[in-house]
Amino acid sequence: MRRHEERHGALEDHAAVAAARAAAPEFEARVLHRARKLGVREGWHDAILRWHGRVRLLLAVAAVLALVLGFGAAAGVLGDGGRAVNVVWALGGLLGVNLFSLLLWILATLLSRGGRGARTGVSGGLWLRLPSFFERSPAATELPLALGGLPGWSRAASWGVGAAGHALWALALLAAAAGMLALLAMRRYGFVWETTILPSGVFAWLVDALGRLPALLGFPVPDAATIVASGDAPMLEESGRRAWSGWLLGALLVYGVLPRAVLALACMVLWRRSLQRLRLDLSRPGYARLRPLLLPDSERIGVRDPEPAVMPRPVRHAARLAGSGGPALVALELGGDLAWPPSAGGGGSVSAGLAAFDAGRLDSREQRREALARFGAQPPCRLLVAVDPRRTPDRGNLGVIAGLADHAVETRVWALGAGDSSGEAMESRLPQWREGLARLGFAPEVLILGETAARDWLEGRELERMP
Template structure:
């Protein structure tokens, strides 16, 4: 499967999980995505990819695809066995009953072909093949609990009617392998064994058998598979041992088998495969979905003058930070400190990060321009709770070098010390290293 389709599949899976269980904690991932100057669809897909790697869904998809490929290979080998069994069953007696052998070789093929065509035309929700169900059952046993249950429903939701062409391609591929294996064994046996041919009937006359033989051999005769002469057909009510008669019946049988069996499945395999590839290339996310509409508003780009390719040229601007002074990537910020505090330093001071809007602004800015050096001023009267520590960690992650500056020895000083954070004073910002 192409990487684009796998990414869209992951995106739809994330969408399904979030519609059922609520949004993921995606603020930092959204910030990373908004910093990318690309289209809306790419931002949505990138967000889903990052979330999938974070929560294990990306690995679950890999496990599922690996299991499906392995089960596919197992069924291909099984198809080789089925094909050879068909031939050995059809040629189990000598002399060979021509029409019984033909039914043995092509009977199951025609029955499954009719079932698949009916399911495709009239029963769109029916898989239409025992081989397909076996394939999916084996794959499920291989990946067991190592995947996410929403992956399969998301795949169905994303690809919709296109799945029928994928299943048709796989099914006809299996049958192409089965019939190819049967043909190879048939050629080997005809080349190494003496077989005599006869036809038997209770209801039909010799003339009916002759007409039926001509009807079946008409199209294969265009490709060089000759039809036995009428007198040979009538005399073959009893097995004849003449070499040219045996050869003419063998060629007729091969022609009918190849034309009505192998070529039919090969054509259907190619036809379904081409439609699947063409239709899957046109696959797009349904951006009219209300959830995607909300996500689109939340993923507006951070950088200015980014043209959203998905909105037919509509240009959107967003200036997350306009008041910051350039300081060669060296900044001082104050977290949860009263506005009356004045830092005694000459390095650029971004300001106080006491509100949600201020914190979002600095994180957005550092996402675009990570700091070379960042000094985080902390008031140790403030308890080191989980939310504050998480914000400090986000600041650290978006800086090449970062240090903590305790501006006092407050009530929670010992608790802050126990965290073993990298400490420094404002002089550290002015140093060259």
């Protein structure tokens, strides 16, 4: 996707960007989700599936060829039984090319690990591009190039190619072992070793050294007498032929099939780990263009904490206390244009009387905690909470009012300034304040609008019991 947009311009992606931003919080995950959405729309997803199918088909064809070539190698080495089998040439013919290719792979792996930029090599590049030969669409052509451009892909691809190569060699050698076993079961072979300048002791030592590991798995090893006798004439005795047959089969399995199978399994594990560590190079310009779209500085997340159906109601613990404090007046998050304490507004004796009960402003969390602690120690007999009626009541404000009411015998809420002025914002929010207070269990008369009514209630001139 990045390669295409860098060459041909950005695609229309409003729906994909919205889906990506809703699907994951991380930038890289959002980039991948967006690419997946656009890939389905542009046809790259189907091209990748076809590419995977061709890779699996090529691996299946290679596996069949490996089985056929392995069986054919065993038949070529043993022959039709009309001549004696040279055990040294037979073992070298079955394992020689395998060992040579294994040494080349080890050397290439060591060289690639020694360099800073590991490459997949000729075989890795061929495996990447070979499936594209069967389809000439632009999407199929871009796939191997896009894979090769991923950071860390070269190392992952080397392990993947190694796993496939070792698995094919293991299949070929296993087919050779199966072919050898079938031919030995159906034909009678004689075994011999030949030399002009080497003594028989050299072959005896070689046969014994190569037979030690297979012997641990139960494969037979010819004894010294059988080895010496096989140097003069083909071994035709029944026990000698079985010993040589078991020695050849065991050496092929232990030194051929087993190492390749272990290496294939190890490369498969390393390949999967390398794939898990693959990451996008987010410093590229193509990804930098997507960052403000997929990871903006701010975004609307909607309501994450919905309002409960039933608001918590004050339990009025202070109403059951015998010794209560005097009246108190507090201000809850007033606007900057509303003077506090009330005497600062120049309201004469009325405001001065209210200021006498002032217990402070509650604008911060610390101030609210201090007020709750103070009222908890000495609950007021009457508590008047002044609010700004121009603001919309939220759960935070209503929760503070409920907590304050829990520490007072009687509580009223004063819409500061509502009785002296009017405005569209204030008139539209007063019903919301009444509704919010009603959900807390307060009666409608708990909301006081005028300054005179507020002072009279604090001074006890108009006592009203809450239901």
